[in-house]
Amino acid sequence: MRSDAAQNRAKVLAAAQRLIAQSGVGVSTEEIAKAAGVGIGTVFRHFPTKEALVSEVFKASMAAFVDEGRALLDLPDPREALFTLLRRSAKLSSAKHAHAGALAAAGISVDEAVAEGRAELPELLATLLARAQAAGTVRPDVGVQELTALMIAAGHAAKHAPRAVDLILDGLKAGSPRLNR
Amino acid sequence: MRSDAAQNRAKVLAAAQRLIAQSGVGVSTEEIAKAAGVGIGTVFRHFPTKEALVSEVFKASMAAFVDEGRALLDLPDPREALFTLLRRSAKLSSAKHAHAGALAAAGISVDEAVAEGRAELPELLATLLARAQAAGTVRPDVGVQELTALMIAAGHAAKHAPRAVDLILDGLKAGSPRLNR
DNA sequence: TGACAAACGGAGCCGTCACTCCGGATTATC
DNA sequence: GATAATCCGGAGTGACGGCTCCGTTTGTCA
Numbered sequence: 001m002r003s004d005a006a007q008n009r010a011k012v013l014a015a016a017q018r019l020i021a022q023s024g025v026g027v028s029t030e031e032i033a034k035a036a037g038v039g040i041g042t043v044f045r046h047f048p049t050k051e052a053l054v055s056e057v058f059k060a061s062m063a064a065f066v067d068e069g070r071a072l073l074d075l076p077d078p079r080e081a082l083f084t085l086l087r088r089s090a091k092l093s094s095a096k097h098a099h100a101g102a103l104a105a106a107g108i109s110v111d112e113a114v115a116e117g118r119a120e121l122p123e124l125l126a127t128l129l130a131r132a133q134a135a136g137t138v139r140p141d142v143g144v145q146e147l148t149a150l151m152i153a154a155g156h157a158a159k160h161a162p163r164a165v166d167l168i169l170d171g172l173k174a175g176s177p178r179l180n181r
Numbered sequence: 182m183r184s185d186a187a188q189n190r191a192k193v194l195a196a197a198q199r200l201i202a203q204s205g206v207g208v209s210t211e212e213i214a215k216a217a218g219v220g221i222g223t224v225f226r227h228f229p230t231k232e233a234l235v236s237e238v239f240k241a242s243m244a245a246f247v248d249e250g251r252a253l254l255d256l257p258d259p260r261e262a263l264f265t266l267l268r269r270s271a272k273l274s275s276a277k278h279a280h281a282g283a284l285a286a287a288g289i290s291v292d293e294a295v296a297e298g299r300a301e302l303p304e305l306l307a308t309l310l311a312r313a314q315a316a317g318t319v320r321p322d323v324g325v326q327e328l329t330a331l332m333i334a335a336g337h338a339a340k341h342a343p344r345a346v347d348l349i350l351d352g353l354k355a356g357s358p359r360l361n362r
Numbered sequence: 363t364g365a366c367a368a369a370c371g372g373a374g375c376c377g378t379c380a381c382t383c384c385g386g387a388t389t390a391t392c
Numbered sequence: 393g394a395t396a397a398t399c400c401g402g403a404g405t406g407a408c409g410g411c412t413c414c415g416t417t418t419g420t421c422a
Binding site: 182183185186189211214219220221222223226 | 370
């Protein structure tokens with residue numbers, strides 16, 4: 001790859017990251033190209049399809065999220081580590097959903113990207129969850145599957161009432177009264 | 182209004198309701214027209230804009246939901262009444278709004294529909310919440326605002342892991358240990 | 363039953379968006 | 393500095409969606 005090509009690829013990716021975070025996946029490829037100071041043709045040379053570009057962007061931001069999350073493993077309180085990750089996720093995805101109608105036409109869903117994305121996120125989640133459960137501060141009858149669902153849900157909750165996130169987290173704490181059912 | 186006109190309006194509304202529930206607001210006006218056995222012109226004569234049609238559909242399904250919900254006021258256990266409403270909502274919005282993130286794309290916001298459309302849902306929610314709180318089985322430090330956020334969140338949670346809805350509901354129960362924070 | 367307003371249908375307009383194509387510019391190599 | 397490989401820009405293409413316009417049909421009422 002020629003050096004200018006690599007540079008342009010990076011510029012496109014950066015612009016896409018900025019614009020998508022700002023106004024959702026609805027941004028047109030042309031806008032991204034313009035923001036990157038590049039022609040449309042260049043965008044499609046580096047990313048065969050818009051979906052590929054968006055997917056790349058999500059993977060990148062997901063990787064960054066997971067990397068930051070790994071630092072939480074050093075916290076003394078394992079439940080607080082888990083909850084901090086969930087709170088961060090809620091904040092992030094509430095920002096991302098801000099203007100981001102799902103691009104059903106392109107088959108791109110933010111939720112999916114968050115859910116499946118890298119296998120590293122489930123791993124991190126599983127680790128944090130297991131540790132908190134071992135410490136006895138998070139209810140033991142919760143799996144990674146449900147935790148992931150709650151993470152996504154928290155993102156939507158945060159958009160409407162930030163405090164709702166704490167209510168969801170409270171439901172995860174050990175010792176709650178599971179009365180009937 | 183001529184009788185055939187009224188009939189056609191109803192047919193369009195019904196078709197839109199079915200198609201939107203099935204595949205989201207992304208359906209084209211032409212598809213709706215075809216499903217209703219009507220020309221596109223007819224659709225736009227009865228609903229000045231696609232947004233108006235979608236909004237009407239949303240209002241209708243919301244009204245139906247609220248009506249069904251009112252019956253819950255007769256249940257003996259006020260918390261179970263509230264929780265049943267939330268579970269129903271989760272089921273509905275996870276199925277119906279499969280692609281409902283696209284509401285934003287169409288310039289239509291759930292918030293708006295909830296707020297302007299019918300003030301009845303917040304009212305119903307408030308009533309159910311107040312009764313359950315009075316009975317002491319739902320934590321008292323929760324407002325309608327947060328409850329609404331949780332309702333929306335539960336819809337997304339149900340899509341990924343149905344049991345996650347119960348976890349959210351558990352967080353609403355009174356008597357949970359609010360350890361730190 | 364005739365006459366007329368009201369409603370219908372759907373071809374077509376306009377705008378947008380993802381994606382292609384190719385002449386020209388840029389970079390690497392010797 | 394010449395040559396070839398590579399990359400660039402952006403006008404153009406095709407598809408699609410919302411919406412309009414108007415010739416045709418239908419319901420209504422005297």
